[in-house]
Amino acid sequence: MQKFLLVTGILLLAFSCKDGASKDDSFLLDATGKINDVSVVVDNELWSGNVGEAIRYVLTIPVFGLPQDEPSFNINQIPPQVFSGFVTKNRTVLKIETGKAPAISFDTNVYAKPQRVITVSGNTNLEIIELINKNASQIINTFRDIELAHKQQQIRKALFKTEAIQDQLKLDIDFTTAYRIAKNEDDFFWIRRDIETGSLNIMLYELPHDAIKRNDSTGIINQIIKIRDSIGEKHIMGPVEGSYMNTENAYTPFNTEIVLDNKPTLETKGMWDVENAVMAGPFINYAIEDKENNRWLIAEGFVFAPSVEKRDFVFELEAIIKSIKIQ
Numbered sequence: 001m002q003k004f005l006l007v008t009g010i011l012l013l014a015f016s017c018k019d020g021a022s023k024d025d026s027f028l029l030d031a032t033g034k035i036n037d038v039s040v041v042v043d044n045e046l047w048s049g050n051v052g053e054a055i056r057y058v059l060t061i062p063v064f065g066l067p068q069d070e071p072s073f074n075i076n077q078i079p080p081q082v083f084s085g086f087v088t089k090n091r092t093v094l095k096i097e098t099g100k101a102p103a104i105s106f107d108t109n110v111y112a113k114p115q116r117v118i119t120v121s122g123n124t125n126l127e128i129i130e131l132i133n134k135n136a137s138q139i140i141n142t143f144r145d146i147e148l149a150h151k152q153q154q155i156r157k158a159l160f161k162t163e164a165i166q167d168q169l170k171l172d173i174d175f176t177t178a179y180r181i182a183k184n185e186d187d188f189f190w191i192r193r194d195i196e197t198g199s200l201n202i203m204l205y206e207l208p209h210d211a212i213k214r215n216d217s218t219g220i221i222n223q224i225i226k227i228r229d230s231i232g233e234k235h236i237m238g239p240v241e242g243s244y245m246n247t248e249n250a251y252t253p254f255n256t257e258i259v260l261d262n263k264p265t266l267e268t269k270g271m272w273d274v275e276n277a278v279m280a281g282p283f284i285n286y287a288i289e290d291k292e293n294n295r296w297l298i299a300e301g302f303v304f305a306p307s308v309e310k311r312d313f314v315f316e317l318e319a320i321i322k323s324i325k326i327q
Contacts (some may be wrong), residue, residue, distance in 0.1 A: 199307050
C-alpha cells in the first residue's frame with residue numbers, strides 16, 4: 001500500500017510539473033541579448049516579402065530626437081526551424097505563425113526570464129500585416145519596457161551613493177559608480193560619465209510650481225526651452241570663454257506627457273548646442289510635477305558623442321531618470 005501511494009504521489013507531481021511549466025518560471029534560464037536587440041522568428045520567404053517589410057517598418061522606426069536616424073531596435077531574423085535551444089533565450093522575441101486564426105499574444109517568460117514574447121498569427125499575409133500595424137505602438141512599448149527594466153537592473157549592480165542628492169532634492173535616483181557629480185551648487189546637480197568619444201550627462205534641479213504653466217503644447221515647449229537655456233547659461237559652460245549650452249533652434253523639440261513615479265511629467269526631446277562653440281547632441285528633459293512639495297523637479301539627460309551612434313547612450317540616461325523616486 002505504501003509503495004502504491006509513493007508511486008501515485010510521484011506521478012501526480014510529474015503531471016503537476018508538466019501542467020504548470022508555462023506558469024512557473026523558477027526553472028527557466030536567464031534571458032540574454034544586447035540592449036534593444038529583437039529576435040524575429042519568421043520564415044525566410046515571409047521575411048523577404050511584405051510581412052518582413054511590415055515588421056521592419058515597425059521595429060526600425062527612427063528614434064525621435066537624435067541627430068541622425070537610428071532604429072528603435074536592431075533585428076535578428078531567425079527561421080522557425082532553427083529557433084531552439086540557446087537561440088530562444090533572447091529577452092525580446094517576435095514570432096510569426098502562419099496557417100492559424102488571426103491573433104496576437106503578449107507573453108512573459110516563455111523560454112527564459114525575464115522575457116517578452118509577442119506572437120502574431122494569421123491565415124494570410126494580409127491578416128498578419130494588419131495585426132502588426134494595428135498593434136505597432138503596443139509592440140514597441142512592450143519591448144521598450146522590458147529593455148528599460150533590464151538596463152535599470154544592470155545599473156543597480158554598482159550604485160553611486162547619492163546622499164547629497166537625497167538630502168538636497170528629496171529624491172532617490174539610481175546611477176552607477178562610473179558617473180561622478182561634476183557640480184553641486186544652489187541645489188543644482190550636474191552628473192556626468194566620461195566615455196571614449198565624449199560624455200553622458202544628467203542635470204537635476206527644482207523649480208517653484210508656478211514656474212511652468214500648463215497651456216497649449218507649443219507654450220509648454222517654449223517654457224521648457226526658456227528654462228533649460230537659462231540653466232545652461234548659468235551652469236553648463238562651453239570650451240571657450242563666453243560659451244554655454246542652449247537649445248538648437250533649427251531642430252523643433254517634441255513634447256508629450258507621461259507618468260513618472262506616479263506623477264504627471266512633461267517629456268521633451270530635442271537637440272542642444274553650445275553658444276559660440278561647435279558642440280551639439282541630443283537631450284531628454286523631464287519636468288515632474290511634484291504637487292506635494294509645491295515644485296517641479298527637472299531631470300535632464302544630454303549626450304556629447306560626436307561621430308558615433310547615440311541611441312543606446314540616450315537610452316541609458318532615460319533608464320536612470322526613470323528610476324527617480326521622490327521622497
